[in-house]
Amino acid sequence: MPPDQETEAGIAAAIVGRIRSGDRSAEEEMVQRYSRGLLFHLRRMAGDPALSDDLHQETFRVVLERLRGEGIGEPERLAGFILRAGRNLFLGSYRKRERRGEGASLDDDAAVEASDPAPGQLSTILREEEIQKVRRLIGELGTGRDRQILFRFYVAEEEKERICSDLDLSTLHFNRVLFRARQRFKELLRGSG
């Protein structure tokens, strides 16, 4: 069950309190709770799985130090604090690379948004498997129109309203096509298709 805002705020505040009081199990609980999400966003920011893993570890180290020490201003917004810490670390690493002449010169926002760089060897292999599944999904789509919807929305990044207008679709139909494609792709990724 997804957490609602109050539950998340309550859980987060409790974790912060327990870590502050030296509860080591709360630290593990925090890492377990936010690890996957943080890694996803770091990978999107950095684009490099190895760098993302490093940033992931570094973020939790920094956050734990802070929680064990002075604490944070809004304990119920622990997720936001972790995310900001991860972003700051990424920006710090980016600036270091820039100083070494390894990266293009971008401002902070652009650096966070510029997030699909060349993948490493491992991610290339993973991508190839995933691409096979994308091809299969495309082949399974009922009509050319459904394929067009996917490409125009995900690749051409056209607005939903414009696609609906061009293809004479209702919003409901558009949502249904996207939902079914996503669900089917999820099944394929899990290997159940």
Added chain:
Amino acid sequence: MDHSYIVENQVAERYLLGKLPPDEAAGFEEHSLSCAECLDSLETAETLRLGLRQVAAERAAEVTVGLGLLARLVRSRYAPWVLSLLLLIAVLPSGLLLRRAARLDGELRQTREALARESAKPRPPEADLAALQGRLAEQQRQVEVERRERDRLAAELERAHQPRINLPIVPLSPVRSAPGAEPAARIVLSPETEWVIFSLQLEDSETSKVRALLLGPEGQVRWQSADLRPDAQGTLSIALHASQLAPGDFSIRVETLSPRDHPGSAVRFPFRVSRK
């Protein structure tokens, strides 16, 4: 966060595509950090997005490779054969199109010729046209005259069918005097008088069949009718239209007819007509 809203509004996809407003993006990002369902959506959508981009890039590359291969072939020693083949492929449909165009050209030419023949046919000269128009106008005028005459006659007939009130009845007795003597009977017709009824008293009440003649001032027959039969009292009534009676001396001659219609005895009924 409301998950049905997130799903229905493609919040995960819009976040990935950078289409969410900054506040909503920050809220969703923070929420997604601990929400397994939203992370699933994000990961699936992101993989799908990258996969679709890759496939689209591959398709674009296939086209480029095809063009590159063509360029290599053109540069190779097989170039003449390749070019000949390409030329054949290019020319074949063109030839078919040219043939079709030629056929359509022929049809167009035939149509134009037919139109030209139609245009070349002699047309009525202006004079003929004017004459035709004149004849038409004359016919229209005649039709109009006939229409008026028909209307007039219809009105007259209508009038004739109306009851007549106070018609003048003129009783006349036979006169044996020689023609030329002044008539004793005198009739004065007013302008309104249309009909005058003459009541002729015949001497022989058993006369079965007579002929009557209206004789004008010069003795000319103005009207006559045979096969007339007097009534049981021996009276023969004749209605004459006033237009037949111009001022002057008139007479009505009544002749008895034998069974074989041979004229027998005759009597005269003279009268003088005058106008008011």
